[in-house]
Amino acid sequence: MAVAGNDGDEGVDELTEMISATGLVKRYKNVEALRGLDLSVPEGKVLALLGPNGAGKTTAVRILATLIKPDEGTAVVAGRDVLNDAEGVRRSIGLSGQYAAVDEHLTGFENLEMVGRLYGLGGVASKARARELLERFDLSDAGDRPSKTYSGGMRRRLDLAGALVAAPPVLILDEPTTGLDPRSRQQMWEVIRELVGAGSTLLLTTQYLEEADKLADDIVVIDHGRQIARGTADELKSQTGGERIEVVLVDDGDRDAAVAVLGQVATGEVQSGDSERALTAAVTGGADSLSQVLAGFAAGGIAVLDIGLRRPTLDDVFLSLTGHATESDTDSDAGSAGGEGA
Amino acid sequence: MNAVSRALTDGWVITKRNLIKIKRVPEVLIFVLISPIMFVLLFAFVFGGAINPGDGVSYKEFLIGGIFAQTVVFGATFTGAGLAEDMQKGIIDRFRSLPMSPAAVLVGRTTSDVVYNVLSLIIMALTGLLVGWRIRDGALDALAGFGLLLLFAYAISWVMAWVGLLVPSVEVINNASFIVIMPLTFVSNAFVPIQSFDGVLRTIVEWNPVSALTQAARDLFGNLPPGETVSDAWSLQHPALYTLLWVVGILLVFVPLSVRQYRLASSK
């Protein structure tokens, strides 16, 4: 079971931690990319590392994948220390980085076969595995074309296939769907669900609360290299006030009456929106709350211009946890995709 | 020993990957092969009559050994540029996350560049034969000559590999190698007979490994003026041995240095 809300001291002892990191610090010239991050993923579970651009997600991933060394802190992956036994860690993980690590001059098949040989699988097994993975990732038809000709989604899938060549027990995926169109994203989600169904332990990073919600058992929200919240998607949503009903009234004279109706379902105080006529109420009952409010408005003769149930996004989580909106860092590519999450 | 055999097995996988790129982007290869042809023709026809290397040997004949030496040494630039390119692309992250030998990317790159050099030597030899160059000392000696050229180029490849990892930018590599390799090949006996250098410059030329390489190649191809002592320097009296010593020395220094730099550079 997922760790319940808090830091996970209790209840996890009998589970094997496949990833556990303590006090990770990484400094670059001008920034502290990580400032004491702790992570733990029990065997067979999915942890989402959720944060805006520049939060430190990739830095954490690169440390766990032994691509860089932390300045402080330790991490153990599949029972092996990233500092003392980098090679052991590499044998146990499959990494799909933020930018697809495929050789564009090689075909999909050649890419996968090469990775197999570098894992030491030998020629016959590498070829067989390459064909199998191409099939599984819907790339068979394109398998003999240079990967330069692939679409973004295909490249991403090929990269993920590369991470799976040696069927590693731990998978680390850095923003696996950023920059993908909605259809490719859905496909990727399906693939990831299958992997988890087959028992892999997974750490995935994302900028989308929806994605973390769909895929992860447990979510760690980070900002500026620090954990700012941790829990299941539901816990996070309730921490942020969960879902909200947003109303725009026709007449601001109805305001007090509307606040009273909303107050019956709201979990906190009813808040003013952008204008005098806009109101927002945090709710937990979803569509039920909405129909209750609609009924109340009808009974009271309150006319609405617009009313809707809004599910929280990473931005909402951020706003409520930090008091500021997500501020995108440099990365323009991921930044432009950041809005389409929920 | 295990580490070495893994470096070789994994290195071979990377070599094949690099060779596939030659197949997929043949433009690069065409450029690699055209420039040595140009060199041979330019030097043979532009300077062919202007310089007299000594009795009984035409400048064309004398020149070919020098052009061979210069071209294969310049070929090492590819190693630096290729590595710089790899370092900039995401593929290096894949390699680094695999349980493979940390030397494999370097072994693979330097090995695939030997293939470039073999091809350009073949092309140059054919062009040379067309303009009047001849192998006059037997096939085995000639093979030894080609072998020595390739060995020396291989060693320089490791130097350029180190530079390529130090400054991972293709443009900088190309300029840097020009700055190093131009003087190395021009302040040597590659294009100008050693007699035409004086004083300190002469000493430099005599002990420049490119001079020894060129001298050894000319010797093995039978292109030296008969019976003439060009220099008393030990390096040029035993040019093949002196060249081999450089090869060993360079590899001993730059193989570990490059492997270390690979680990550092890819883990920033």
Ligand SMILES: Nc1ncnc2c1ncn2[C@@H]1O[C@H](COP(=O)(O)OP(=O)(O)O)[C@@H](O)[C@H]1O
């Ligand atoms: N190699 C680097 N050199 C300097 N700064 C870096 C480097 N890598 C990351 N950073 C900085 O560290 C912070 C965290 O970056 P990153 O881990 O890539 O965030 P995320 O993946 O969450 O977008 C950012 O401010 C970024 O600019």
Ligand SMILES: [Mg+2]
């Ligand atoms: Mg990132």
